[in-house]
Amino acid sequence: MKKTFAPYEFSRTELEILKELTQSPASISELAKRIGKSQPTSTAAVEKLQTKGFVATKRVGMRKIVKLSQAKHAHLLRELFLTYPHVPWESILADSQILPLLKLENVATAPVSKATEWRIMRNLMAHGIIIHDAKGQTVNPRFDKIGEFIHEFVNFVNLKLATQVSENAAIVWASGAQFIMRVAAGTAIKDKRLRLLQRPHWRPMVSL
Numbered sequence: 001m002k003k004t005f006a007p008y009e010f011s012r013t014e015l016e017i018l019k020e021l022t023q024s025p026a027s028i029s030e031l032a033k034r035i036g037k038s039q040p041t042s043t044a045a046v047e048k049l050q051t052k053g054f055v056a057t058k059r060v061g062m063r064k065i066v067k068l069s070q071a072k073h074a075h076l077l078r079e080l081f082l083t084y085p086h087v088p089w090e091s092i093l094a095d096s097q098i099l100p101l102l103k104l105e106n107v108a109t110a111p112v113s114k115a116t117e118w119r120i121m122r123n124l125m126a127h128g129i130i131i132h133d134a135k136g137q138t139v140n141p142r143f144d145k146i147g148e149f150i151h152e153f154v155n156f157v158n159l160k161l162a163t164q165v166s167e168n169a170a171i172v173w174a175s176g177a178q179f180i181m182r183v184a185a186g187t188a189i190k191d192k193r194l195r196l197l198q199r200p201h202w203r204p205m206v207s208l
Helices: 010-022 030-036 039-051 072-083 095-104 112-128 142-163
Strands: 055-060 064-067 132-133 136-139 169-175 180-182 194-196 203-207
Touching: 010 039, 010 055, 010 064, 010 072, 010 136, 030 064, 039 055, 039 194, 064 072, 064 112, 072 142, 095 136, 095 169, 112 132, 136 142, 142 169, 142 180
Parallel strands: none
Antiparallel strands: 055 064, 132 136, 169 180, 180 203, 194 203
């Protein structure tokens, strides 16, 4: 089964909310007002960000307060926003714009046209995020945090997939979105993205 970039995809609204939360926690109605979106749209975006591990929410009276989570990938994204405020991250990371960065972390993604891929790469190079060196295209060392962010975000998605199979799953090897995990014998494997590797005393699985 081919991977898509869906687990790593951001909408522009999600990124606008994350940028606001780098400043301070806020209620959903406050966030909606700040970014100029409806409350239902903002609520849906917050729910998606919570699924991705970027935000946490709590009830304070009748209000739902949203803040950045303690997850490492959320912390690294906040650092990107604050360290490089001149970069339009809402455009750099939104939708298919994130594809080249995922590919540099060995994440297989849905194919896009060469014209689209070149347009995305040109935008990243225009902001100095992607450069050419002896190894080919790579993340500019000045933006090393973006590579670290993508790496940690991919690790989060891997672990989430593993723990959906078993709370006691342990990832024993990973390279980008490819990973092997160990689970107890007899664990039911229903996710078609995973395949079983037989071993005498334990049974790891690797994502396809």
